[in-house]
Amino acid sequence: MTHHAADTALDALAWVESPLQLLTAAEWAHRHRQRTGRSTAVVYRILDPQVVATAEALHRMAAPFVRFEPYLGIPWARLTTSRHWAIGDAFSGQFRAAAAVLPRPRRVTIVDDGAMVVHAMLALAGEVAYARPDQFESRSKTLLGGLVADRLRGLAHDGRVELFTSFPGADAPASRAGITVVRDEFTWLREAARREQLPAVRLPHPRIALGSARVIDALLPAERYLRWVRELAEDAPLSYLPHRRETPALLDAVGALPGVTVVRTGLPIELVLASAREPLELHTLASSAATTLRLVLAGTGSVIRETAPSALSAPRSRGVA
Known part of the structure; x- marks a missing residue:
C-alpha cells in the first residue's frame, strides 16, 4: 500500500441502509471532520427509493461527505480499503457477512437508526442475543452474529468502538460493553436549516x-x-x-x-x-x-x-x- 493509500485508509467510510442512518452518518461526518480533520465517504443502498432521495437532498445541501456512492449488495472493495467503518445497522445480515470475512477495521462507529440501537448495545454487552428481538434467524446468521459480536467486543476492549446516538437509553449498556458514547444533537442539520439549505x-x-x-x-x-x-x-x-x-x-x-x-x-x-x-x-x-x-x-x-x-x-x- 502506498503512503497515499495508507493515509486515505484512515479516513472513514459510512455504510448505510436507511434514510435515518444516512442523515445520522452526515451528522457524525461533520463532527468527525471538525475533531480530526479526516474525511468521510458514504455508500448508500439504492434499493430503497427514500434512501436515494435522501442522498440526493444531502448532496444538494453540501453534506460533509467527500463522496456519495450508491451500491447493491455489499461494498466489498470500499470496506477492504477503509480502516474506519461507520455502520448504521449492527444486526444487518450484509454487515455480519462483511465483518466476518474482511480484515478487522481499526475503528468502528455505530451510527444509530432508532431505538434498536439500545438492543444492539445490550447485545454487545453480552446481556441479550446478538439478533433483532422477536425475529427468527437461521443457524448461519446466528453463527455469523456470534463471530461479529466477538470481533466488535475485541475492538471495544481496545477502545476502538464508538456509538453516535441520540438515544440516552443506549448509554448504560454501551458503557458496560466498553463502547464510547457520543451524543448526536443534529448540529449539522440545524446549521443547514439556518442557512436555508433544506428542501422546501x-x-x-x-x-x-x-x-x-x-x-x-x-x-x-x-x-x-x-x-x-x-x-x-x-x-x-x-x-x-x-x-x-x-x-x-x-x-x-x-x-x-x-x-x-x-x-x-x-x-x-x-x-x-x-x-x-x-x-x-x-x-x-x-x-x-x-x-x-x-x-x-x-x-x-x-x-x-x-x-x-x-x-x-x-x-x-x-x-x-
Whole structure:
C-alpha cells in the first residue's frame, strides 16, 4: 500500500441502509471532520427509493461527505480499503457477512437508526442475543452474529468502538460493553436549516400526524390506526407525514379521512421538519421519531404528543376530562 493509500485508509467510510442512518452518518461526518480533520465517504443502498432521495437532498445541501456512492449488495472493495467503518445497522445480515470475512477495521462507529440501537448495545454487552428481538434467524446468521459480536467486543476492549446516538437509553449498556458514547444533537442539520439549505416542503397545517409502520408490521389493526388519525382530525385539520413503509392502500385510506392532508415528501421527517420556524404540534404513536424530533425542533416551541399503541384498543371517550 502506498503512503497515499495508507493515509486515505484512515479516513472513514459510512455504510448505510436507511434514510435515518444516512442523515445520522452526515451528522457524525461533520463532527468527525471538525475533531480530526479526516474525511468521510458514504455508500448508500439504492434499493430503497427514500434512501436515494435522501442522498440526493444531502448532496444538494453540501453534506460533509467527500463522496456519495450508491451500491447493491455489499461494498466489498470500499470496506477492504477503509480502516474506519461507520455502520448504521449492527444486526444487518450484509454487515455480519462483511465483518466476518474482511480484515478487522481499526475503528468502528455505530451510527444509530432508532431505538434498536439500545438492543444492539445490550447485545454487545453480552446481556441479550446478538439478533433483532422477536425475529427468527437461521443457524448461519446466528453463527455469523456470534463471530461479529466477538470481533466488535475485541475492538471495544481496545477502545476502538464508538456509538453516535441520540438515544440516552443506549448509554448504560454501551458503557458496560466498553463502547464510547457520543451524543448526536443534529448540529449539522440545524446549521443547514439556518442557512436555508433544506428542501422546501409546504405543510398545509401546523398540526401534524406522523405515519407509523405498525400496521404494515401487523402490530396494530388498520381500523384502529385509522380511528386514531380520524379522531385527531376531528379536533383540528392535520398534515399527515407518511412512514416510508406504509402501503399506497393505507395512505389512500388515511387521505380519505375528513380534515387530513397526506404530504408525500419521500424524505425522512427529521429532514422535512428541520426548517420549521413556527411552533408545530406533532402527534405520533410511541416511536424513535419522538426522540430525534425533539432535538431537531429544539427552540421552536413545538410540542410532540406521543400515544401509546395500547391506548388505541378502545374508542376514545369524548366526555369532559
